[in-house]
Amino acid sequence: MIDTSELPTSIPSLKLKCVAIDTYKENVAYLHRNCGLYRSEGFQALSKIEIHTANSTQPVIAVLNVVDDASITNIDELGLSEQVYEQLGIPEGSEVFINHATPPESLKSVHKKIAGEKLDYQQYLHIIQDIVNNRYSKIETAAFIVGCAETGMERDEILHLTHAMVDTGERIDWGEDLVCDKHCIGGIPGNRTTMLLVPIIAAHGMLMPKTSSRAITSPAGTADTMEVLANVDLSLRRLHEIVSQQRAFLAWGGTAKLAPADDVLISVERPLSMDSTGQMIASILSKKIAAGATHLLIDIPIGPSAKVHTHMEALKLRKLFEYVGDNMGLHLEVVITDGSQPIGRGIGPVLETQDVMKILGNEPNAPIDLKEKALQLAGRIIEFDPDVRGGQGYAVARDILESGRALTKMNAIINAQGRNNTPIQVGKLQCDICAQDTGIVKAIDNLKIASIARLAGAPMDKGAGIYLHKKVGDKVKKGEVLFTIYAEFNADFTFAKNAALLDNSYQIDKL
CATH class of the missing domain: 2.40.40.20 (Barwin-like endoglucanases)
Structure with missing residues (x-):
C-alpha cells in the first residue's frame, strides 16, 4: 500500500x-x-x-x-x-x-538496439516486462520494433525475445504429452487451412487447442475469420471446458493472456505494416509454447510475392525456427509450400469462411487448391500420432473430411464456443474487375491483391474483401471478370476500386 x-x-x-x-x-x-x-x-x-x-x-x-x-x-x-x-x-x-512517470530503465536497451548492439535475455526481459506493464507509449514500442527490424536480430536474440515473451504471461498445461498446433507465416491471401485442419485433427482424436492472432498485414487472420462463425474471445476456463468436450477450439489468443506482449507489439506493427523475421518467429513460437503446444507444424509458403521469395530463404528461416523450437523444448517441423498465388477463392473474413464451409461440406464448387493443401498439412500433423505410420496421414485426413466427420466436428466446436446466430453478409458495395486482354493468367501478385482487399475494409469490416474468379493457369477473355471487390463503406470501396483499376495484380499472357 x-x-x-x-x-x-x-x-x-x-x-x-x-x-x-x-x-x-x-x-x-x-x-x-x-x-x-x-x-x-x-x-x-x-x-x-x-x-x-x-x-x-x-x-x-x-x-x-x-x-x-x-x-x-x-x-x-x-x-x-x-x-x-x-x-x-x-x-x-x-x-x-x-x-x-520515471522513464523506463529498459529504454536504454532500446537505444542500444537501434544503434545495432546485440541484447541479452535480461535486456529483452526488461523491455517486454515494461511493455506488458504499459510503461511504454506506442511511440516507444514502435522504436523497439523498428530497432529490431532495421538492425536485425541474431538467432540467440530471437531465442531471448521468445523466452521473455513466454515468461511475462500465463502458460497453459493441457495435461497431455501430445498437443498439436500449426502456424503459417502468412503473406498468402485466402490461405485459411487452419480452420480445416482443426476439425480434421480433432475428429481423429488428437488434441489441437488452436489460439490465433488477429491479422497484422493481411486481409484476415484465423481469429478474424473464425469470429464470423463463433465467439473467439474466450476465458481460459472456458477453453479448458471446450477442449475436454471437443478436443479442439479456434480462439483468439489475447483473451487468455498468453504472451501478452505479442498483442501490444502487433497493435503497433499493424499500422506500420511491419513483420520482421526475428519478431515474427518470437511472436509465433511464444504464443504456441504459452498455449501448451508440444508438437508444431510451421508452413512457409514461397513465391515471387510471398513473404519468402526463394527456397534458400525458406531453408534459412526453417533453421531459425528449428533452433528456437529445439531450445524451447518444442517438437517442431517445417513444411515449405507453394505461395505463388492466393489460396482458395475468398479473401477477407466472410469470403474465406464461405470457402472453408464449402470444403467441409464436400460441395462440388469448393476450392480444390485450399482443400488439397489442408489435407497435406493435416496428414503431416496426424503423423505426429505414434499409431499412424509415416505416409498414411493424408489418407486418414481425406477419409475424415469426405466422410463428413470434419464438418460434424466443426459444428460442434462452433456451438461450444458460441455460434454467431446472426450471419455476417458480404459487403453491400460490389465491383467487378475485368480482364483487359484475352490470354492465360500467368501470375497474381499476392501483395497487391491483399492490399486491394485491405483497402476495401478487410479485416476490420468482415464482409469486405475480394472473390477471385480466375486463378493462375486459367484462360480468360477480354472483358471477363477476374475478381469482385466487396466493401461496406463508400470511401473504402472507392479506394479499393481505384487501386484495382490502376493495377489489378494479374499478369496475363496474351494469346
Missing part, C-alpha cells in the same frame, strides 16, 4: 472519471487544461504520468492527453480511457493522485 503522505504536498487529489474511449492496447489519461495541476506541475500532452490511489502498491502508467471540454473531463477530474480504468479497478469519483 502506498503512503500518500510521501507524495508532494502541493499535488492535490483528483476525482476519477471513466472516459468511454477505446484506446486499444494503450493507457491514456485525460486532464483539463485549466486544472491547477496542468501548469503548476509542468504536465504536458503526450508525457507519461503515474496514477496512484490510497490503496495501490504499484502506480498505473498512462500517456497524458489534455482536453478543453469540461464534458470530457472537468478541472477537478482525471479521465481514464477504458483500458486503464479497468486496470485501476476502483469506482468513478474515487480519489487519485498523479505524478510524473
